[in-house]
Amino acid sequence: MIVFDLLCAAGHPFEGWFGSADEFASQQTRQLVQCPSCGSAEVRRIPSAARINLGAQEPARPAKAPERTPEMEGKDPFAIAQMLYSRMLDELLTKTEDVGKDFPAEARRIYYQEAPARAIRGQATDQEHDELVEEGVPVARLPGLPTGKLN
Numbered sequence: 648m649i650v651f652d653l654l655c656a657a658g659h660p661f662e663g664w665f666g667s668a669d670e671f672a673s674q675q676t677r678q679l680v681q682c683p684s685c686g687s688a689e690v691r692r693i694p695s696a697a698r699i700n701l702g703a704q705e706p707a708r709p710a711k712a713p714e715r716t717p718e719m720e721g722k723d724p725f726a727i728a729q730m731l732y733s734r735m736l737d738e739l740l741t742k743t744e745d746v747g748k749d750f751p752a753e754a755r756r757i758y759y760q761e762a763p764a765r766a767i768r769g770q771a772t773d774q775e776h777d778e779l780v781e782e783g784v785p786v787a788r789l790p791g792l793p794t795g796k797l798n
């Protein structure tokens with residue numbers, strides 16, 4: 648005889664004694680294994696208590712936390728995203744040349760190697776932007792710039 652720890656669909660744990668694992672499977676299929684508390688035949692095996700104790704002794708693997716800098720500590724994800732976005736913006740503003748309304752023309756000149764290759768920013772209308780994209784000029788829209796100088 649072997650003993651199985653069982654659980655019914657309503658969550659009642661109970662023990663069942665069977666001649667073999669096959670016998671349990673057979674009885675379970677024919678819905679002969681029923682919960683003593685509620686009579687449910689929807690029953691499944693759960694790991695035995697011994698097995699559960701064994702599992703609990705395994706050392707817990709520490710979850711790898713995402714890289715955080717001290718200044719991000721205690722901030723909510725939205726604040727962190729804002730911080731990263733404003734850093735990216737700083738980077739962008741210091742490393743690009745502001746060509747203002749000449750942006751579409753200047754972007755083309757750079758693309759066709761008529762002007763020195765460099766990162767520029769400036770203004771473009773929706774139509775100008777679409778035309779640049781159609782020509783294959785690599786441009787990116789940057790919504791929400793504080794200066795309002797881009798698009």
Ligand SMILES: [Zn+2]
Nearest residue numbers: 655659682685
């Ligand atoms: Zn039950």
